[in-house]
Amino acid sequence: MSTTTNSSTTERARPAGAVPDLRYGDAEEQLRAVVRDLLADRSPWPAVLARVDAGEADDVPLWHALAADLGCAGLLIDERHGGAGASYREAAVVAEETGRAAACVPYLTSAVMATTALLGTGEDELLGALAAGRLTAALAVCFATMPGAEPSSRPVRIGPPQDGDAPGAARLTGTVTGVAGALAADVLLVPGDGVPFGLYAVDATAAGVTRAPLVSLDATRPLADVTLDQVPGRPVATGEDAASAVAAALTAGAGVLASELFGVAEQCLGTTVTYVKERRQFARPVGSFQALKHRLADVWIAVTQARAAARYAAACLTAGDPDTPVAVALAKAACGEAAVLAAQECVQLHGGIGFTWEHPAHLLLKRAKSGSLALGTPDRHRAALAALVDLPPPAAE
């Protein structure tokens, strides 16, 4: 039985420019190989588990190797500021690998989110220090924040400077809950509420800064509540510039986190496929049972779809494409759900061993679930999509 395909264009279809190249370029594959080698060597999963057990979830030597030695901290930064002058496409490939390894490094929060916030602000010195791996930064917003969602109240207030403060400085007071990457950061980029709204650079070790570690669902990505009490802040951007810097950081963070989640999903699939080929019950490999094969086929399908979505988001971020909000919403929803599906199936299809602490499946499950919730849940991203593509919800009764 066979059929021909149907095709139609609808009147309301959006102008369809050519889809950008969604494949991996040679340079991206080379970068991936180097990062994967480093992570395999320095951060195999037993080492990640030991680190989690010891409560030392920031792998400082690994981060230095990734950020400074391999130059991954400077991928988004211009060469004239000491960066690699690469793009979100390369940054996303590195995120795939950090996700795959559940690596305990503040790559997403410093090299993607905080760096994006600083691009175009004239903070050349800070960008140079980030690119060189001398400093690590974090954007002081709750990791659950949905890009584009206007907060009902900003937790940090701007107060007047004190005697001896630098010109333009302000004193910041307030508490930001659930900040990812704050414990590893030397510099906090703090959105401060006032007139005008501003984004401030704060020395994370200054007097009046308290970083209270939380017990995070994903222990490979530590969270902290950040409290500021009359802490001096240097303005990085103000008004519209500050708002767009924060928005760009959140959007890029969600888009690159999608690639990280894709990496988690692919790792879960690979781990599970390997296991069901080896594990024997009823005198045959359990991977020969159709009930398991079909479930893994469905995971593989979800992974292939997620890869295309993640690549499209990375390509749109790179090009500054007007379709970027759509691309990021699609990718974050698709990759979050693919990662959670793959990780849950990884636990289930491993059977009893997958439910133990000693097996790495739980590291991936927690990375997947936490990542899918961070920077906007799949449901919130779909709600954003509905508004972007003119599919409004029913009118309220």
Place this chain on the structure above:
Amino acid sequence: MLTGTDQAAGLRQQVRDFLAGHDPAAVPRLDFLRARFDAGLAWVHYPAGLGGQGLPRSLQAAVDAEFAAAGAPDNNPARIGIGLGMAAPTILAYGTDEQQQRWLRPLWTGEEVWCQLFSEPGAGSDLAGLATRAVRVKGDGEAGGGWRVTGQKVWTSIAHAARWGLLLARTDPDVPKHAGLTYFGLDMTGPGVEVRPLRQLTGEAEFNEVFLTDAAVADADRIGGVGEGWRVAQATLMNERIAIGGGALPREGGMVGLAANAWREHPEARTPGLHDRLIRLWAEAEVARLAGARLRQQLAAGTPGPEGSAAKIVFARLNQELSAFDLEFSGAGALVYDDWALRRPETLSFFGRGPGYRYLRSRGNSIEGGTSEILRNIIAERVLGLPAEPRTDTRVPWKDLPR
């Protein structure tokens, strides 16, 4: 070495030169298409002398666009989809030089429509278990001898208009099932070939049953070696799944556009539950479109990935869920069907009929061209490398299998 851009520009010039000597307004359609084939502008990725120039497949779009811009007639590809998508690649891969010369030109011009005689009432997913017998006969005047074929085929699209059928038949029942098959081109106009419409649950009959009673096949029409039919059939099936997985569409092209437009035009019918479903489906359809675009980029670069195996499963599920959405969103009108009359469409379109038709027709999408269950087996075994289920049917002679 010429770049792709240079090659495309060269091909466009070739088309313009061709058009200068063959005015599409003046030359009869068939003569025009035959001349286009002979000029190597039919399918540029085919070899020279067989309608092509041995160029990358991705360059065909430039040629087609140039012809379309000149208002030239095309070969009505929707009508000859099986010939173009399945017969031609199979003939190219396994046919003899003589068969390629004889079959490919009338196939491409649409003079000879091809259909596919694979499935049988007793051989669906288990295609290799098929029972249609081809028996060698000698001394009846056909060059190289011939074959007589008896059996029943089913789910044959466009058999009623076809000149040739891609026939998979059992030539040796004494060997295991996969080893006893041979592949032929069957003349559908010969004696012993009876085509009857097969009415499907939509009311129409896109498909046929084909009854073969001592139908004659010349040995010169055998494609591939005796006993090699299974291997040849794999080439056909892989091309079928690529064809069914879908071509390039713009955003909201295809069924998702119908659902999205209905939602925009009927605010009074919106409910929270349907909104949630629509956004999920919209997102999944758009991601599937991007995955398809990525797959085509890989194909164009000569590095095809296995992702095509996913495309058909995703396409089938989305069509089913979108058409179900469409029906539920239609209100009272969903209880009415447009027409149960037995029609004989020569091409399939989901559009131009009501949502009830689309809902019913899409049920077939996860059955035709390999069920979604068989495709999952294929992904699990060929892509993921999982071990096959233990089987009892592959080593014993076909004639000894329980039936």
